[in-house]
Amino acid sequence: SAVISQKPSRDICQRGTSLTIQCQVDSQVTMMFWYRQQPGQSLTLIATANQGSEATYESGFVIDKFPISRPNLTFSTLTVSNMSPEDSSIYLCSAETGVASGANVLTFGAGSRLTVL
Amino acid sequence: SQQGEEDPQALSIQEGENATMNCSYKTSINNLQWYRQNSGRGLVHLILIRSNEREKHSGRLRVTLDTSKKSSSLLITASRAADTASYFCATPRGGFKTIFGAGTRLFVKA
Numbered sequence: 001s002a003v004i005s006q007k008p009s010r011d012i013c014q015r016g017t018s019l020t021i022q023c024q025v026d027s028q029v030t031m032m033f034w035y036r037q038q039p040g041q042s043l044t045l046i047a048t049a050n051q052g053s054e055a056t057y058e059s060g061f062v063i064d065k066f067p068i069s070r071p072n073l074t075f076s077t078l079t080v081s082n083m084s085p086e087d088s089s090i091y092l093c094s095a096e097t098g099v100a101s102g103a104n105v106l107t108f109g110a111g112s113r114l115t116v117l
Numbered sequence: 118s119q120q121g122e123e124d125p126q127a128l129s130i131q132e133g134e135n136a137t138m139n140c141s142y143k144t145s146i147n148n149l150q151w152y153r154q155n156s157g158r159g160l161v162h163l164i165l166i167r168s169n170e171r172e173k174h175s176g177r178l179r180v181t182l183d184t185s186k187k188s189s190s191l192l193i194t195a196s197r198a199a200d201t202a203s204y205f206c207a208t209p210r211g212g213f214k215t216i217f218g219a220g221t222r223l224f225v226k227a
Contacts, residue, residue, distance in 0.1 A: 045214060103209070108160045
C-alpha cells in the first residue's frame, strides 16, 4: 500500500503567521484530501485536491484561509493562513489509494500538530 | 459535517475481553469502513463492508452492517493492549468524499 509522508509533524506558531504543510505520496494518486482534527474529536474534511484543478472546499472552509496546491500526482500542500489559536489542530493529509467496486479506501499521513500561540 | 455517531464514546476493558463499538449513519450508503488511529498518529484502514454484506471478518475483527437500521458494529475479540486506540467508522459522501464518525476511544488494560 502507499506511504504518505507529511511534514512538519508538529509546530508552534505565532498568531497572524502562516504555515505550509507538505504531503508526499510514494505513488501517483488521483485524489487527495485534507482533514482537520481538533483534540479528542473526529476528522472534518477541509477540501479535496485533484491535480490540475482547483481544490474543492467544504462548507466552513475557504481558499483564502486554507490555500491548497496540487502540482502533480504525488504531492500536495495545505497552508494555514493568518493563524489564530482556534486553528490549533491536527491537520491530516490523505490519498485515495484503493478503489474496489466504488469504495474509496484512504491512506493517511501521520498528521501535523499545530499549536498557535 | 459528520455522517455518523458512534457509541460508546469511550470504552475501557481488560486484555483478553471483547470490545464492541457501534456506529450509526444518516444517509444511504454503498459501503462503510472502519479506521483505527493510534494516539497522535494518522488513521489506518481496518476493514470495509459493502451494503450487500451483513457481516465480514478480518483476523480478530468482525464487522456487521444493518442497512435497515443504518448502523454498523465493530467487534474486536480477545483484545490486546496494542488495540488501545480510537476507532472511527467512515462512510462515503458525494461519490468520492469520506466522512468520519465521532469515534470510540478504546483503552485496553494489560
